[in-house]
Amino acid sequence: MQKFTSLAFFRKYTLLLFGSLLLLNACKTDNNPVPPVEENQYLEESNVITELSKDKIIQQVSSLAPFVSGYVKNDVKVYKLTYKTKNTDGVEITASGALILPVTDQPVSMISVQHGTIRDDSSAPSNFSDNSEAASFGSLFGSMGYIIAYPDYIGYGASKDLPHPYEHRASLASASLDMLRAAKEFLRDQSGVKWDNKLYVAGYSEGGYATMSLQKKIEEEASSEFDLRASSCGAGAYDKTAFMEYVINSPTHGISSYNTLYLWVMLTYDRIYKLNRPASYYFKEPYTSRIATSGANVTINQSFNTILNDSFKKDLNDGTDKGFIDAIGDNDVYNWKPKTPTRLYHGDNDKLVFYFNSENAYKAMKAAGATNVELIPIAGGDHSSSLPLYLLGTREFFQATK
Template sequence: MQKSTPSLSFRYLGYLLIWSLLILNSCKDDDTKLVPPTEENVYLKESTPITSLSKAQIIQKTGSLSGLVTAYVKNDIKVYKITYKTKNTDGTDITASGALIVPVTSNPVSMISVQHGTITDIGDAPSLFRDGSEGSSFGSLFGSMGYIIAYPDYIGYGASDNLPHPYEHRASLASASLDMLRAAKEYLRGQTEIKWDEKLYVAGYSEGGFATMSLQRKIEEEASSEFNLRASSCGAGAYDKTAFMKHIINDKTDGIAGYNSLYLWVLLTYDNIYKLNKPASYYFTEKYASKIAASGRNVSIAESFHLALNDSFKKALNDGTDKGFIDAIADNDVYNFKPKTPTQLYHGTKDPLVFFFNSENAYNAMQKLGATNVTFIKVTDGTHSSSILPFLLGTQAFFAETP
């Protein structure tokens, strides 16, 4: 007992000294307080307020759907444009952008990364938040439901609209979307207005469906420690590029010029990104080759796409001799993996633009690899446009049921 007394005294004196120092520090001016160092942003460059919308304004934006969606609109929203660092298809550093939509609520909320569908007008980029655009209408609606919405522009729109959009290019759609999420995470870390519960959902339709599956796979394979990915909803994406290309070079399609312009866009994008450097006359008959050489994807092809292609090019693909183009197509097949995340696929059975077999092949491949968490919803007689509403309603229900 006698040996312990000095020890207790010194300890007591030590406590008094520490307490005195704390009191002295607390009496100093505020500008001399020690401030914990802030984490430096790696991806986020800038955030700029775009607008704020009330619940009434959000319902008004939905137009003819207002009667259907009124019950889902629960919060006002605030919209920001964020710019962030990412890489172009050639690996160079660039600045990209997107919209970040946050609900006005004190409750913790989850985040949805929404990958937009095909944009032919750069004014429809999500970060511009133009009335009538996908980002403005669907982004507002899902944000008002009580989700943080990350809406990447992709390369070629918004802050990077001086660059060509790498249309349907798996790797860059995935990386631009993932880096947007990283930037959004840094933004949310630096403010207290909204509480993110760390849960992430991903969704998209058409090109957005393809981009969503590409993003999902990249997160699962490379960034699972960064994000708590809870569910993925992919609608009408061209996931099986190899089967898609074989179909449009060999089989009769509807011959709708608007559809063919998108097929042409994919072909020219891959020729450029993979440095195939073939002249238009290698791919297309003389009826179209000189026009495409001059005007790119803006040429109207108003007949079945396969009739616009040279027989020699089709033969080179069918017999496997054009290895460069075949490999480029295969590099953009995204479906052949076993998802770790609960996943649903939506597709209209009569989609004339992005053919139904894309989702069917994806589902079958995932099942063959042992996936037990993938659901395939077939929209009976659905076209590419008529299947959007079932996809949206199904996505909302799916995310609500997957906490």
């Protein structure tokens, strides 16, 4: 009898002990929960595009300027990211961009680089074709020890079937910001490179305009998401209202490739803001028929103002055409007060994007109370020749604000 009593006691004690251990373990689990896996809100896919050695990068950039090869320090690994963003009509779409990672075990900062004007998808950063801006400048800055986020913008890469919203402030800013958000999600889930959470933004030409637009959006809407340290904007058309008034009323260079871009801006705004005017409203013959058929792919070898209807110019100058005037004004990005240290680089002999764009932005920002904005004129520089000095100045500026 004693034997069975002892066995029953042992079984009871064992069950109580086991239950206690389970309870203790449950309490321990509750006090130290396993971190939940964060779901991506923006990033859809990431794929390796290529890997470039330090020697390969030196070979590529030496054609730009031989002395820059001395800045090359690291191999790089290049990814294509696809991510969610919204089109100009608010519909969610998939966009893309390149993310360039330096091969290093040291913590590094990120630069969001907004590319200049391109006319074909092969030049998009995520295609990373030879001699493209991303393959040259992106690889160079990546090899210096920066993570480079390079958005394609809407209309290129994964969204190539959509029209590019050329020089449209809001969509350039949102597509670039959402690329940064996707890059942040990608970096969170990898161990190849450590981001120190510092962010810089830079771009030239359309990229300068996109950079200013992105900077403004980050400061006003996403300052808690990113530690934005500095912004370097080169030769952007920030004062769209003054720019349009100038090309409509003043004799200009008559350079066909430049006129194509002015035309592209007009047609983009007509489409996005649903003005839906016939070509005959804006332009004289024979350009009316050509533009109606070919859009911006028209050769214009004369001052741009000479192809415009006098009635259209009059409606703009006297304020009658409120729709077009409001569309232009909605894309101004010069008259605000930046908080981030900002540099405006611009050649003072730029015949494509006139110097007054940066000068007007600088004056407006200073008048608004900005204390950390600099205007860096490039004496005698035109749109192309000013680029190397912009790149060197940007490197020095970002190094100084680390």
